[in-house]
Amino acid sequence: MKSTRGTSSLATGQGELMPLALTGIRPSQPQGQHIKLVGEVGGSVYYCKSALNGKDVCANEWIYSSLARHVGIPVPDFCPIIDYRTGETLFGSKETWGTADEFEVQTLLTTPPNADPVIGDPFAWLGSYLSQVYAFDVFAGNVDRHLRNFLLIPGSPARRLLAYDFASSQLIHRASDHFPIAQTRTQLVGRQLRKLRKFDIESAIEILERIRAVPISQIASFLSSIPDEWITEDQRGQVYEQWSGDVVTERVKALISGLRDGSLL
Ligand SMILES: Nc1ncnc2c1ncn2[C@@H]1O[C@H](COP(=O)(O)OP(=O)(O)O)[C@@H](O)[C@H]1O
Ligand SMILES: [Mg+2]
Incomplete structure (x- = not known):
């Protein structure tokens, strides 16, 4: 499958298909094993x-990121970015306007629910949301979900x-029921968060059913827009095969059963 890069709108929440060119590089180097640089494209930071x-x-x-956005888990805008110094195509995650600082995010995630007798718990949505992200990460084999990746x-x-940050996921799954999350940050942080808000199995299943229902034409479109530098043709074919056969259906089934019996929590 060859890459076909078309134009798309710059609307918020979109993955921009056309590569953008860096116009500057910031001196900052945030923590993270995969971040190469913080760049500017016009007035935006990536x-x-x-x-x-x-x-x-x-x-x-x-x-x-494409799949998460498609099934309703909000992600920052993202696009391919050309590093003008080397010609390399980088994955760029757009710094989002109006983002709270890390401390505020962590406070939100780690403060016990405090239900108001009149209006109820104002953060009741958080339990469902975190259960959905957890299920998504286990599906993706993402071993690195922690409190700073929100x-x-x-x-x-x-x-x-x-x-x-879906960098530490598995592009190709070793087996439909292989979920390599034991003792990873995804599992340990998931457990830490579930001490505060109980796991919402129905919301988790809902996101997994949405994943199962993604049409193969949609996966083909995600795949064909990946720059050639990031994936081999062989890998493109293997990912396509996983989605066109029974692997995804089997994977969702195994995952739901592991969430229900607690073995994947
Ligand atoms: N879209 C973004 N908006 C704001 N900060 C970001 C964004 N993407 C990455 N960062 C910052 O860069 C750090 C590393 O990014 P991350 O995607 O977690 O990379 P890694 O795969 O190396 O862990 C984050 O902890 C955060 O501080
Ligand atoms: Mg990270």
């Missing part, structure tokens, strides 16, 4: 990852949490 910084880093980001968009009354 956190950029290189495909050379780890196995399938950019392809994972592209596929799973962005908070403040708003009153509605706040929004974006999940980012």
Whole structure:
């Protein structure tokens, strides 16, 4: 399958298909094993990852950010970014306007629910949301979900949490029932969060059913828009095969059963 890069709108929440060119590089170097640079494109800031910084880093980001957005888990805008110095295509995650600082995000995630007797718990949505992100990460084999991989968009009354960093996922699953999350940050942080808010199995199943229902034409479209530098033709074919056969259906089934019996929690 050859890459076909078309134009798309710059609307918020979209994955931009046309590569953008860096116009500047910021001196900051945020923590993270895959971040190569923080770049500017016009007035916007992008956190950029290189495909050379780890196995399938950019392809994972592209596929799973696209899938998350498609099934309703909000993610920052993302696009391919050309590093003018080397010609390399980087995965760029756009710094989101109005994002709260890390401390505020962590406070939101780790403060015990405090139900108001009149209006109830104002953060009741958080339990469902975190259960959905957990199920999504286990599906993706993402072993690195932790408290700093969320962005908070403040708003009153509605706040929004974006999940980012799908770099440590599995592009191709070893077996439909292989979920390599034991003792990973995804599992340990998931458990830590579930001490505060109980796991919402129905919301988790809902996101998994949405994944199962994604049409193969949609996966083909995600795949064909991955820059050639990030994925081999062989890998493209293997991912396509996983989605066109029974693997995804079997995977969702195994995952739901592991969430129900607690073995994947
Ligand atoms: N879209 C973004 N908006 C704001 N900060 C970001 C964004 N993407 C990455 N960062 C910052 O860069 C750090 C590393 O990014 P991350 O995607 O977690 O990379 P890694 O795969 O190396 O862990 C994050 O902890 C955060 O501080
Ligand atoms: Mg990270």
